[in-house]
Amino acid sequence: MLRSRGLGRLGLLAVGLGIGAALAATPGVASADPSADPFSWIGGMDLGDLSVPAQTSALDMQVSIGGIDLFPLAGNTAIAIAGPGDIAIAIGNGAGADAGEVGTGFDFAFADGTSNVVEADGGIFDFASAVGNNDYVKAGLDGSFDFASIVGNNDEAFAGSVGSFDLATVMGDMLSAFASDGSGLVVITP
Secondary structure (H helix, E strand, C coil), X not given: CHHHHHHHHHHHHHHHHHHHHHHHHCCCCCCCCCCCCCCHHHHHCCXXXXXXXXXXXXXXXXXEECCEECCCCCCCCCEEEECCCCEEEXXXXXXXXXXXXXXXXXXXXXXXXXXXXXXXXXXXXXEEEEEEECCEEEECCCCCCCEEEEEEECCEEEECCCCCCCEEEEECCCCEEEECCCCCCEEEEC
16 A cells, blocks of 8 residues: 555655756747746756655565466565465465365455465365564365464464364564364464
8 A cells, every 4th residue: 555655655746847848849829927827936946956756666466366367476466365266365475365265166265465365275165364563364275164373473363274164363562363174273473
C-alpha cells in the first residue's frame, strides 16, 4: 500500500513537471497581464531541489495463479508457487508463498513483508497469510479447510497438521499459534 501511494505521488509529480516543461518550452506564447494569467505562479517556483528517487533493481513481487507466474522471475527476490486451482502472492524482499500441490486445489497463500514464508498446501481450501517480517505460516499439511494467519513480526502459525477445519492466528510480535493434531481446533494468540 505504501509503495502504491509513493508511486502515485511520483506519477503526479512527473505529470506536473511535464506540463510545466511543455508550457515553458512552447515558442511564440504571448505574455499577458499577470493578474489575468492563471499560470503566473509557475514562473516563481524553484524546482531545482526536486529529484527522482533511485529505482530498485528487483520487483520484489510475484503472483502465481494455477502455476502461471504473472511477473518475470529475473531479478525478483519474491517467489510464488501455485498448483492447479491455487493462488499464491508474495510481496517483499525474500518473501515466499506456496499454495497447493499437485492433486489439491483452491488453496491461497499470501506473504507481505521481508523474509516471510507462507504455505497453504496438502489439502483443499487451505488459507495461509502473513503480514509483517520474518514470519512462518503453514496451513493444511494433511487436512483441508485450514486457516493460519499472522499480523506481526518474527511469528509462527500452524493449522491442520493432522485434521481439518483448524484455525491458528497470531496478532503481535514473537508469538506462536499451533492448531494441529486434531480437527476443529482454534488457537488465537493476541
